[in-house]
Amino acid sequence: MPSTVKYASMAYTRYDAQQTLPAKFERILRSGGLGARVKDKSVAIKIHAGGNLNYSTVPPLFLRIAADFVREAGGRPFFCDHYLHWRNPERRGYTEEALGAPVLEICGYLGKYYYEKPVQLHSFRHCDVAGLINDVDFLIDFSHVKGHGCCGYGGACKNIAMGCVTDRTRGEIHSLEGGITWDGSKCTHCGACLGACNHFANGFDAEGKYEYNMHHCTLCQHCIKVCPTGALTLSESNYSRFQQGMALCTKTVLDTFGPGNVYYINLLTQITALCDCWGMTTPSLVPDLGLLASDDIVAIEQASLDLIKFEDLIPAGVPQGMELGASGHLFERLHGKDPYLQVQYLQEQGLGSREYTLEAAE
Numbered sequence: 001m002p003s004t005v006k007y008a009s010m011a012y013t014r015y016d017a018q019q020t021l022p023a024k025f026e027r028i029l030r031s032g033g034l035g036a037r038v039k040d041k042s043v044a045i046k047i048h049a050g051g052n053l054n055y056s057t058v059p060p061l062f063l064r065i066a067a068d069f070v071r072e073a074g075g076r077p078f079f080c081d082h083y084l085h086w087r088n089p090e091r092r093g094y095t096e097e098a099l100g101a102p103v104l105e106i107c108g109y110l111g112k113y114y115y116e117k118p119v120q121l122h123s124f125r126h127c128d129v130a131g132l133i134n135d136v137d138f139l140i141d142f143s144h145v146k147g148h149g150c151c152g153y154g155g156a157c158k159n160i161a162m163g164c165v166t167d168r169t170r171g172e173i174h175s176l177e178g179g180i181t182w183d184g185s186k187c188t189h190c191g192a193c194l195g196a197c198n199h200f201a202n203g204f205d206a207e208g209k210y211e212y213n214m215h216h217c218t219l220c221q222h223c224i225k226v227c228p229t230g231a232l233t234l235s236e237s238n239y240s241r242f243q244q245g246m247a248l249c250t251k252t253v254l255d256t257f258g259p260g261n262v263y264y265i266n267l268l269t270q271i272t273a274l275c276d277c278w279g280m281t282t283p284s285l286v287p288d289l290g291l292l293a294s295d296d297i298v299a300i301e302q303a304s305l306d307l308i309k310f311e312d313l314i315p316a317g318v319p320q321g322m323e324l325g326a327s328g329h330l331f332e333r334l335h336g337k338d339p340y341l342q343v344q345y346l347q348e349q350g351l352g353s354r355e356y357t358l359e360a361a362e
Helices: 021-029 034-038 060-072 130-133 156-161 167-175 192-196 221-226 239-254 297-308 332-335 339-347
Strands: 004-007 042-046 076-079 103-105 114-121 123-129 138-144 147-148 151-156 180-183 203-205 210-212 232-234 262-266 290-294 356-360
Touching: 004 021, 004 297, 021 060, 021 290, 034 060, 042 060, 042 130, 042 180, 060 076, 060 138, 076 130, 114 130, 114 239, 114 332, 123 130, 123 167, 123 239, 138 156, 147 332, 151 156, 156 297, 167 239, 192 203, 192 221, 203 221, 221 232, 221 262, 239 339, 262 297, 290 297, 297 356
Parallel strands: 004 356, 042 076, 042 138, 076 103, 138 262
Antiparallel strands: 004 290, 114 123, 147 151, 180 232, 203 210, 262 290
């Protein structure tokens, strides 16, 4: 049987607050028995806090609605993400006062609160599940949908596989693609790569040679993406292996929860080319689409991608001068990677079905 994905669209017929997206979202939460499932449980609402000049993360209003709903249903909500202590989430309204629940470091302030789960996929061996995720009763995976340079697409899977684990795990998953190669003959020492690193992992030695510290580096490839001369490249480019790692990590994290104790929400507004971890917001690629919710991570990811169509492209969302690919999903034309491959691997991990029906929010 196809999985159900609830859909609150941006469409409205009259000037009425009850026809807007936040009101539809609240009605989705109150339908389908979610309240009974979170009653008397600790509930982690996993978000992406963004950073720097990013303003396209999930608006605080939606998060406040989610927290109020959980509390009114008898649950104990809190929000969580990693690196909160230097991302300045308060600049985007992510405070306990605004959201109505604590905003907590997912692996603790020092990043050492986690549970190691063994996995085996080439060089990916350690899935370090964040302590707050491992110990909580219920997970609401609240994701902002956008493009992603490494996996083509960032949604519910990315929010878990990259957001509910440690730097070591992120690095091992990214390393499935390969390492970083520096060509000194092309390097102008402009420093763009240094400013793009969120982990302070790279630099130039006394002789001017580029180096990166694998203890800190997660191979997110921000440095590669911004290098204006092509001096930095991947030593290998194994996109499919990276997608497999994302799916395996997601399954390992979700295996810490009992049946029915995970719920997925994907917000499809301000859909931009890059992940929110870049610390900036570029123009939207397509018009705002709305919000999806489901018990099935595979179905909600499939539905999210299906709603984002190349035919609806807003040209301003693509960097000037960039030539898009000639075929495939919009994200594939933009990043050269098929975003549906991620969904395929999630299904192969037994996490859900790509077959779904959209149920419109009333």
